[in-house]
Amino acid sequence: MRLRAVVEEVRGCGDAALLRVGAPEIAASAAPGQFVHIICGEDSPRVLRRPYSVFSVEGGTLGILLKVTGAGSRWLACRRPGDPLDILGPLGRGYASAAAGEEVALVAGGTGIAPLHFLAVELRREGVGCRLFWGMESASDFGHLPHRLGDLADTRLATMDGTLGAAGTVLDLLGDSGLDGVARAYACGPSAMLKPLHRLCEEAGIPLQVSVEERMACGVGACQGCAVPVVDDPPGYRMACRDGPVFPSVELDWERIE
Amino acid sequence: MTLATDLAGIRLPTPVLAASGTFGRGTEYAGLTDVEGLGGIISKAVTLRPCAGNPPPRLWETPCGLLNSVGLQNRGVEAFLREDLPELLSWGVPVIVNLAGFSREDYLETARVLRRAEGLSGIELNISCPNVKRGGLQFGAEPRVAAGLVAAVREVIDLPLLVKLSPNVPALGEMAAAVAEAGADGLSLVNTFPAMAVDIRTWRPRLGAVTGGLSGPALRPLAVRAVWEAYKAVDLPILACGGVSSWEDAVEMLLVGARAVAVGTALFREPRTPLMIAQGLKEYLLSKGLANVGQLVGKVLA
Ligand SMILES: Cc1cc2nc3c(=O)[nH]c(=O)nc-3n(C[C@H](O)[C@H](O)[C@H](O)COP(=O)(O)OP(=O)(O)OC[C@H]3O[C@@H](n4cnc5c(N)ncnc54)[C@H](O)[C@@H]3O)c2cc1C
Ligand SMILES: Cc1cc2nc3c(=O)[nH]c(=O)nc-3n(C[C@H](O)[C@H](O)[C@H](O)COP(=O)(O)O)c2cc1C
Ligand code: FES
Secondary structure (H helix, E strand, O other), X not given: OEEEEEEEEEEEXXXXXXXXXXXXXXXXXXXXXXXXXXXXXXXXXXOOOEEEEOOEEEOXXXXXXXXOOOHHXXXXXXXXXXXXXXXXXXXXXXXXXXXXXXXXXXXXXXXXXXXXXHHHHHHHHOOOEEEEEEEEOOOOOOOOHHHHOOOOOEEEEXXXXXXXXXXXXXXXXXXXXXXXXXXXXXEEOOHHHHHHHHHHHHHHOOOEEEEOOOOOOOOOOOOOOOEEEEOOOOOEEEEOOOOOEEEEHHHEOHHHOO | OOOOEEEOOEEEOOOEEEOOOXXXXXXXXXXXXXXXXXXXXXXXXXXXXXXXXXXXXXXXXXXXXXXXXXXXOEOOHHHHHHHHHHHHHOOOOOEEXXXXXXXXXXXXXXXXXXXXXXXXXXXXXXXXXXXXXXOOHHXXXXXXHHHHHHHHHHXXXXXXXXXXXXXXXXXXXXXXXXXXXXXXXXXXXOOOEEEEOEEOOOOEEOOOXXXXXXXXXXXXXXXXXXXXXXXXXXXXXXXXXXXXXXXXXXXXXXXXXXXXXXXXXXXXXXXXXXXHHHHHHHHHHHHHOOOOHHHHOOOOOO
16 A cells, blocks of 8 residues: 655654654554655655655554664654655565464564554454563663653563663573463564574573664565575575564575575 | 557557556556557566575665665465456566566476467566575576576477576676577667665675676666677667666667667656656657667667
8 A cells, every 4th residue: 555644753763763644544654663665855865765664553644663774764763743754564474473362572673663562552452461572772762752651561671781671682682581381472673583593492481583684675566585494395585574574483584595 | 650669569659668566467557657659568576486585774875876686585386376466467568577486497397387478569688686595696607507508498488588687797788688699689788787885884795695786877878788788799689778868868878789678767756757768759759850769779880
């Protein structure tokens, strides 16, 4: 679906920004783990849209949590209420849900919180118990956001510099017992986090679904640019934008993922 | 006034096509654009056997451009005929197959299989892919070698045969002449330009395949010049491709000798680009009192 959406609000969120966008049709059908593809600057030198996970859906409003990492995200973060936004979405396949009464783990690295936040909201509504592990660089990364997740999930935080929660990575935070009693796990973050998490879950026999980040052009499965290595015979690729961005971690060929 | 035009014996409803490797089967864009309104669809490269393509990352954006190293990822010609072609044909617009190979025998065998296909409008012979180590460009670098392959494919295939060239050919006029002589019905200009980018933090190439091909507006002036060189050298219809993103870009291509244009990279940002270009061309022809795009072809005052 393609929309001329309208920016409703842009709020600083620590070093990140939370963008609220009026996009009723997309909001109505978006599922946790899906993403939107946004033009960041008409007449700009940027030929590609930028992919962003859906952070939240409230009525007809989409929430997008973004970190400024370059010119496109900077442009987005500088929008003002009332500004138009050209959005495609919702795109891709999201997370498969859990059964009511189950206890699940959500493991986020940095902005990887975005799809997991949306997922936590949905899972809670469905009566699934969520344990959220979120690792970031520093307390300043996301402002108050980490403190507001308590209602959604049993939240545990880690920062690399020790300014919030435990000092270390989110994997340190999980430790030996973090996944005890967990029926399934969901993750989003850098592959340096996903790789060891995959091994951990495999050893513990816990099914894990991961959302991967790959560079994208079309966003709809037409250009084969966003290839993710999968275990297959012969070894091949799936497309992050269409077959993912969420994959069961056992389907991915972690040996070939950097 | 009509937008319909003829390209090497292919009747095109409009002179604006979707470029090879950028439009999938069309299905992917359903709901985002009216696929039925295209002048035609050129398929992703098809090879004899399935081909996994290159390791990621396969994309890197540059100012006004895009590097890709997708390679020839496809499921082979048999799967193409079985699964992709029916979907491509379902849109009711001309379908041209981009034919690629790793050896001369590959190309010919694939061409023989394609002969069985019903409903195909033409072949775009890809001898200009910068993303494979063997084949591809190796056939498109030297006029003599290119001509040999074109003549051999010509023997096998009756369909209109376009030959897709690289912008990175030293004497493009000679190349065009050799290919024309060998029996091509038209030229397709241009494929991506060989390119590279490096991450200076890690000192590693941005693309998994190290090098890739540049497309998008950054490529356009190179493509304009290539079309012009070829137009001067041979009397073959030319399909122009390379950074075309607006009707103004399309008019420029027509003026230097193109009969039609193909749109690739611009689709990623705006899937309706080809329809917008067709609409713009229509208004341009009306405003100039012209009956068809043919009246613009090669009319640059140079
Ligand atoms: C499915 C998906 C969901 C995402 N969700 C979020 C999110 O919720 N919040 C958030 O802050 N970021 C998210 N990202 C990353 C976000 O897309 C990039 O940060 C953004 O594209 C950077 O654009 P830029 O112009 O600022 O950066 P530049 O580095 O200048 O961008 C250059 C090119 O690289 C691409 N690129 C750069 N970084 C990434 C990346 N990490 N992943 C994929 N492509 C990249 C850009 O899209 C662009 O094509 C997501 C990425 C994907 C693939
Ligand atoms: C992701 C991608 C995949 C491509 N795949 C092919 C291909 O399989 N065969 C081919 O001949 N050209 C391929 N091309 C080249 C395009 O068809 C076109 O010639 C080139 O991109 C220049 O046009 P543009 O600037 O409008 O994209 C590809 C281009 C891109 C960006
Ligand atoms: S971005 Fe084009 S196939 Fe995924």
